[in-house]
Amino acid sequence: MSETSKPDPLPTPSPACVPGPKEASNRFRIDLFRMLPPVAWIARRRWFQFAVVLPNLLFFSLFLLAGVFGTPVGNRNIIIVFVWILWWFLLISLLVPFASRIWCTACPFPFFGEWIQRRALIRSRSFDPRTQKGDLSGIAIGRNRYFGGNRRWPKALTNIWIQNVGFLALCTFSALFLTRPIVTVVVLGSLFLLATVLHAVYRQRTFCSYVCPVSGFLSLFSMASTLEVRPRDTGVCATCKEKACLAGSEKGWGCPWLLYPSKLERNNYCGLCMECVKTCTHDNMTVKLRPFCSDTHLKGYDEAWKAFIMLALAAAYSVLYQGPWGIFKDWANIGEVGNWKGFAVYAAALWSSSLLLIPAVFVAAVALGRILARRRAKTEAAEPSFKDVFLAFAYPLVPLGLLAWVTFSLPLMLVNGSYILMVISDPFGWGWNLFGTARIAWTPIVPHWGPYLQVPLLLTGLYFALKTGTAHARRLFPGGAAARKAFAPVAAVLTGFVVFFLWLYVG
Numbered sequence: 282m283s284e285t286s287k288p289d290p291l292p293t294p295s296p297a298c299v300p301g302p303k304e305a306s307n308r309f310r311i312d313l314f315r316m317l318p319p320v321a322w323i324a325r326r327r328w329f330q331f332a333v334v335l336p337n338l339l340f341f342s343l344f345l346l347a348g349v350f351g352t353p354v355g356n357r358n359i360i361i362v363f364v365w366i367l368w369w370f371l372l373i374s375l376l377v378p379f380a381s382r383i384w385c386t387a388c389p390f391p392f393f394g395e396w397i398q399r400r401a402l403i404r405s406r407s408f409d410p411r412t413q414k415g416d417l418s419g420i421a422i423g424r425n426r427y428f429g430g431n432r433r434w435p436k437a438l439t440n441i442w443i444q445n446v447g448f449l450a451l452c453t454f455s456a457l458f459l460t461r462p463i464v465t466v467v468v469l470g471s472l473f474l475l476a477t478v479l480h481a482v483y484r485q486r487t488f489c490s491y492v493c494p495v496s497g498f499l500s501l502f503s504m505a506s507t508l509e510v511r512p513r514d515t516g517v518c519a520t521c522k523e524k525a526c527l528a529g530s531e532k533g534w535g536c537p538w539l540l541y542p543s544k545l546e547r548n549n550y551c552g553l554c555m556e557c558v559k560t561c562t563h564d565n566m567t568v569k570l571r572p573f574c575s576d577t578h579l580k581g582y583d584e585a586w587k588a589f590i591m592l593a594l595a596a597a598y599s600v601l602y603q604g605p606w607g608i609f610k611d612w613a614n615i616g617e618v619g620n621w622k623g624f625a626v627y628a629a630a631l632w633s634s635s636l637l638l639i640p641a642v643f644v645a646a647v648a649l650g651r652i653l654a655r656r657r658a659k660t661e662a663a664e665p666s667f668k669d670v671f672l673a674f675a676y677p678l679v680p681l682g683l684l685a686w687v688t689f690s691l692p693l694m695l696v697n698g699s700y701i702l703m704v705i706s707d708p709f710g711w712g713w714n715l716f717g718t719a720r721i722a723w724t725p726i727v728p729h730w731g732p733y734l735q736v737p738l739l740l741t742g743l744y745f746a747l748k749t750g751t752a753h754a755r756r757l758f759p760g761g762a763a764a765r766k767a768f769a770p771v772a773a774v775l776t777g778f779v780v781f782f783l784w785l786y787v788g
């Protein structure tokens with residue numbers, strides 16, 4: 282029987298949300314919806330996501346117009362200044378650490394594709410599978426009706442390898458984005474197009490879960506975030522018959538990110554769309570505040586390699602944009618300098634360090650740690666597998682990488698922040714002065730504070746990296762001495778990375 286006539290009451294959730302090792306049970310959480318009822322009220326409105334996406338879509342349209350018709354001078358064009366300086370800084374320094382993937386709540390890229398799938402901007406489409414009453418148009422998934430291809434994404438691609446490679450490829454050309462507005466137009470325009478086409482062919486947020494290049498690092502670093510969407514009481518879910526958070530209801534769509542919200546244990550693939558908050562028949566889904574680094578389990582090598590890529594990129598960008606070696610910057614800046622040989626060296630160094638060198642150092646450190654722990658092990662307990670240890674010890678790169686990125690982004694913002702005021706008054710660089718700020722002088726904001734902010738940030742990253750790594754070591758290697766020995770080589774590698782960053786910034 283076709284999908285149109287036989288509904289699928291409980292859609293199959295994405296493999297990405299299959300539970301892994303349990304996160305710590307001694308959880309400290311604050312139910313934000315109970316603390317701030319007006320926030321819960323807003324999140325439950327059907328118009329909520331449309332209301333936050335629409336202004337963002339209008340802004341992005343303005344940016345694209347400025348990129349096409351505005352000045353080609355990067356720091357005078359709003360698309361460069363707002364996307365690569367302001368947006369990036371806000372995303373990495375505030376939104377992800379404190380609000381998880383809240384950017385995805387307001388992101389405009391899936392707007393047109395989701396419209397094609399739903400043929401609705403605000404209302405949802407639902408029907409009753411038993412009585413076949415309700416909205417019977419389109420294709421049934423759970424209790425909702427959709428349009429478009431609704432195909433399943435190939436199982437072999439249900440991971441973030443495409444995102445890893447896509448992000449690394451984009452970042453290889455970062456100097457072009459930062460200097461050429463038209464290149465940024467091509468990148469953002471392509472993302473809109475690709476998102477729309479994939480939404481039209483594949484079901485729900487397949488593009489976001491498996492393809493969007495921004496998604497990979499959002500998913501990785503959202504693990505450290507102090508915000509989460511979770512059920513209030515899993516006991517209520519255990520007896521719940523409707524499973525509306527997964528299958529949808531007349532109040533909304535089943536989880537568009539193909540998750541099973543009641544079993545959510547990590548932030549990685551939750552786009553904070555608030556559909557489960559609306560659909561749950563028992564008012565059991567909520568938004569909680571939690572301590573930093575509460576999700577601590579990487580589930581696969583794709584996620585571990587994302588962590589390696591992000592660390593390598595943070596180091597490479599710090600060398601390029603903060604280091605004293607102009608030659609590296611010239612190599613990376615293929616658009617301006619045109620040194621293809623130098624660019625090839627730069628690209629080869631970036632790709633090999635991200636995909637091979639740093640992972641190889643980790644493999645060696647993990648292997649050495651296991652040998653050392655074996656010698657100190659006092660129990661007959663089965664030795665954890667290499668994969669389990671590797672993924673556990675790769676996790677500390679999440680807080681370390683996040684803080685390294687904040688450390689890199691902060692001085693960029695302090696130095697270039699005054700361009701924001703300029704382009705607000707003259708977004709196209711055409712000589713306008715809408716708010717009287719177009720001609721203010723370029724003024725770095727407290728540039729001498731840089732090291733005083735960067736050192737504590739890096740040390741905070743190292744603290745959380747060592748803390749979470751130690752916790753994993755104790756979990757995997759019972760007995761204090763074995764755990765210490767197992768983690769020691771990786772701890773030395775992590776410390777070495779931080780010493781490198783410190784040398785770069787303040788050495």
Ligand code: SF4
Pocket residue numbers: 384385386388389390391476488489490493494495496552
């Ligand atoms: S995953 Fe990418 S396209 Fe999807 S909402 Fe997030 S940033 Fe936007």
Ligand code: SF4
Pocket residue numbers: 512517518519521522523524525526527542543560561562563564565566
């Ligand atoms: S979150 Fe709500 S709808 Fe989903 S299983 Fe739990 S109680 Fe049921």
Ligand code: SF4
Pocket residue numbers: 510535536537538539540541542545550551552553554555556557558
């Ligand atoms: S429905 Fe719930 S679990 Fe799924 S993405 Fe939206 S907020 Fe996250």
